[in-house]
Amino acid sequence: MSAPTLTIDLNALTSNWRALDRGTASGVQTAAVVKADAYGLGMPRVARALAAAGARRFFVAFAEEGAVLRQTLGQGPQICVLSGHMAGDTEMISDLDLTPMLNSIEQITRHLESLPGHPFGAQLDTGMKRYGMDEAEWEAIAPFVLEASPEMLISQLACGDDPDHAQNEAQLARFHAMTDGTGIPRSLAATAGILLGPRYHFDLTRPGIGLFGGYPYEAALPVVSLSLPVVQARAVMPGELVGYSATWTPEAPSMIATVLGGYADGIMRTLSNRAVLWDGDTPCQVVGRISMDAVTVDISHLETIPRSLDLLGPHQKIDDLAQTAGTIAYEILTGLSSRLERRYVEGGV
């Protein structure tokens, strides 16, 4: 191994999808959200594994992602586009059989005029103020939209990862008020919403981060590990300074390893002097600044110089690293660069 290597366990991924699917009633469909290159893990391999496990409906953020996904999966699985039907996307939506989740009266008009009869869904704003039509817009246009037979009505929770937040119940009530009696399949829950319980499940759930082992799905199997090869090791004495801007010096004679991988790979500079890497079960402190391609690590307590050290693994999961970096696992995953070697584990069971 001479490149920093991201290992993606597709068996863990599909186990997570199946477990989330089992956690809802049998009439509830479980989709898979694979936007942003499947949260940085490689959409083609991730989507194929999920399709093989039984996922029949996928969500992406915009039409170009849907085009890549269609080429990967072929005809059959439904591909839903969360940004809806944007100007210029008509041909792609039509040729690649994408299902836009229409967000505004403007998008509804564009879609029904340019692709009459082409499947679509409608996205409703129940309080997050990001995507979708709000109550007033929906009230004005709902009869017209319902006549065109949308495939589904969806909305998104702003605070699903905080079960006690009053916004959840408020959004649930508004979603009911906007959709009860329509007879159209409904979807409100992403990963967090699934965990809020059956009242939030409706007809279809849309897990993303939970598939990849992230909070708030704490029962998830970890999917990723990230291993950084050791380039060299050297002794450093007290008073000698390590890394750019000379931010660290040892208190006692120390052995410092330089490992391959840096902020160009998504190993954020805010982890400088804070993160730990692991040699098996033994933690090793990052010392000095993280640079573009390298991290320096104190390995004084190790008996031998390891071939590599792990930034993500059994002792440090994506949410642990996110916490150290002051961010969320979503940003850690989607920031992992294309330069990392991606190795996929699959097969077996």
Ligand SMILES: *Cc1c(COP(=O)(O)O)cnc(C)c1O
């Ligand atoms: C990203 C996204 C999801 C998936 O959310 P997770 O929190 O990753 O499960 C579901 N629905 C919408 C509308 C999204 O934007």
